[in-house]
Amino acid sequence: MTEAAHREVEIVALLRERDPSTLDAVVREHARHLYKMSRVLGFNDRETEDLVQDTFAVFLQTLDRFEGRSQIRTWLIGILYRKAQERRREQSREKKSDPIDTVFESHFDQNGRWQKPPEDLERLFASQEIGALISECLGDVPLQQREAFLLREVEGLETKEICKILNLTVTHFGALMHRARNRLRECLAAKGVVRR
């Protein structure tokens, strides 16, 4: 076990004893991050406070199952995502076809070569507004694609972990990533072209 994993096992032991300063430290280390995740997943501030509180409550109830195999952060994120899914009754399922697939295909000719190559977006990516633009574009990405994208790109989790959290096959995860990234690219390209 690595030193960091050892430290996390110790933290969990202190939490089991309900040590107040450890609880405070764990909340301060992870709560903001979970809060931001929840906001990006589309929950408002009020829903987010509830969701993060629920996440920590479940975490504290399930400490006995924490064996140091995953990190506390990953464990908390797993709970947050499951709680988020429970809250979304009408969670839209990923469709077999998605309009972004046709958009992606339209970039290539019959021989699989670019007929509409990617636009030059260097200036857009270097601009001050890129953060605001990407967050705007991310808002239009369907939820499941957004979830997969965030876990991979912002959290940097392994495919195996993401598939476990979102209950996906590797193929399904690939489709979600492909669609999310191409949607974001098209959205930014449209904004970049308008700016020129």
Next chain:
Amino acid sequence: MLRCREVSELLSRDELGGAPRWTRLAVKVHLAMCRHCSRFARQLAQIRAAAIGSFAQNEVNAEFESRLVQRLQR
């Protein structure tokens, strides 16, 4: 020979890590020769960096953590 369409789909599906070694090599060679695909690849990396940056900038209510600790200790 891998075509542009296959290369860009392998990249955007994030499947390169699990692909056979010869596929990874073929993609590398293709990217070295094809400016459109290498631009596509660069944009995927730029999108990741922008998403991380924008995520870090999001504001969180200052008293939120204290409220949460209080409620959890009840």
